[in-house]
Amino acid sequence: xxxxxxDNADNPNLVTVDQPAIADTYIRNGSFANDNFGSEDLLVIDxxxxxxxxxxxxxxxxxxxxxxxxILNA
Amino acid sequence: MPxxxxxxxxxxxxxxxxxxxxxxxxxNNNSTDTSASIPVQVYGILGxxxxxxxxxxxxxxxxxGNEATSEYSTLPFSELRLIRHTVFYSFVTTQPIWxxxxxxxxxxxxxxxxxxxxxxxxxxxxxxxxxxxxxxxxHPPQLSVVSVAATTTPVTAPxxxxxxxxxxxxxxQPTTTQPVTTTTPSSQTPSPNNIQxxxxxxxxxxxxxxxxxxxxx
Numbered sequence: 001x002x003x004x005x006x007d008n009a010d011n012p013n014l015v016t017v018d019q020p021a022i023a024d025t026y027i028r029n030g031s032f033a034n035d036n037f038g039s040e041d042l043l044v045i046d047x048x049x050x051x052x053x054x055x056x057x058x059x060x061x062x063x064x065x066x067x068x069x070x071i072l073n074a
Numbered sequence: 075m076p077x078x079x080x081x082x083x084x085x086x087x088x089x090x091x092x093x094x095x096x097x098x099x100x101x102n103n104n105s106t107d108t109s110a111s112i113p114v115q116v117y118g119i120l121g122x123x124x125x126x127x128x129x130x131x132x133x134x135x136x137x138x139g140n141e142a143t144s145e146y147s148t149l150p151f152s153e154l155r156l157i158r159h160t161v162f163y164s165f166v167t168t169q170p171i172w173x174x175x176x177x178x179x180x181x182x183x184x185x186x187x188x189x190x191x192x193x194x195x196x197x198x199x200x201x202x203x204x205x206x207x208x209x210x211x212x213h214p215p216q217l218s219v220v221s222v223a224a225t226t227t228p229v230t231a232p233x234x235x236x237x238x239x240x241x242x243x244x245x246x247q248p249t250t251t252q253p254v255t256t257t258t259p260s261s262q263t264p265s266p267n268n269i270q271x272x273x274x275x276x277x278x279x280x281x282x283x284x285x286x287x288x289x290x291x
Binding site: 017018019024028029033036040042047059060061063065 | 210
């Protein structure tokens with residue numbers, strides 16, 4: 001799902017592109033430190049070190065921004 | 075024929091300037107403490123990772139004192155830097171919302187280095203539990219990029235491209251200086267029979283004219 005809008009109000013050349021993530025997952029500490037959660041439909045962030053280090057979760061997300069080849073080659 | 079316009083194939087996929095980049099996540103605070111706001115930190119990530127193999131033990135991790143400066147370029151590869159501090163005061167239990175993070179400086183800096191890929195990590199620096207939809211969920215994370223499209227002036231000589239794209243016979247093109255070799259038969263061109271018929275009629279006409287002139291004498 002790639003949404004493209006053209007904002008003509010201020011600048012006819014201003015373009016907004018909403019790009020969905022190409023990769024996302026979260027990681028979990030403690031007894032889950034070797035587990036992968038990439039196929040889940042949730043991203044979880046949690047920070048409860050004081051209770052249990054296994055509750056600590058960090059989310060990761062990655063995007064591919066289209067149309068940057070000319071920047072890359074500049 | 076090569077043209078300067080050929081390098082721009084799509085007006086919407088060529089950017090001169092990134093005006094703004096916004097990371098959007100759909101989710102809610104699921105903490106047991108329902109009154110708690112969740113302070114979320116967003117990190118920029120250098121380097122590649124795979125969603126099917128990333129674990130706590132192999133992931134780039136946030137560390138203390140790693141706030142990003144205005145100059146990212148000194149970062150070692152595969153490091154992770156805090157780029158945004160956000161507290162969601164309205165981020166409450168049971169009501170998922172779109173939450174947005176302005177990540178413009180990171181995207182501007184990262185795009186030329188990362189093959190067009192930008193990565194982020196999010197954690198909470200105070201106790202708090204939040205759930206967001208992943209890309210496998212109903213509301214995938216989005217990166218919204220506002221940019222000024224590259225100078226996308228339309229092709230200035232459309233008549234040059236029209237014949238090749240519409241696949242029409244070009245034999246009648248008046249601007250062609252080179253004699254056109256119409257060796258390929260075309261259904262659009264007059265058939266030889268019609269041409270012969272017309273010349274035959276002309277010959278008959280001339281004969282009639284000549285005979286009538288003779289009779290006039």
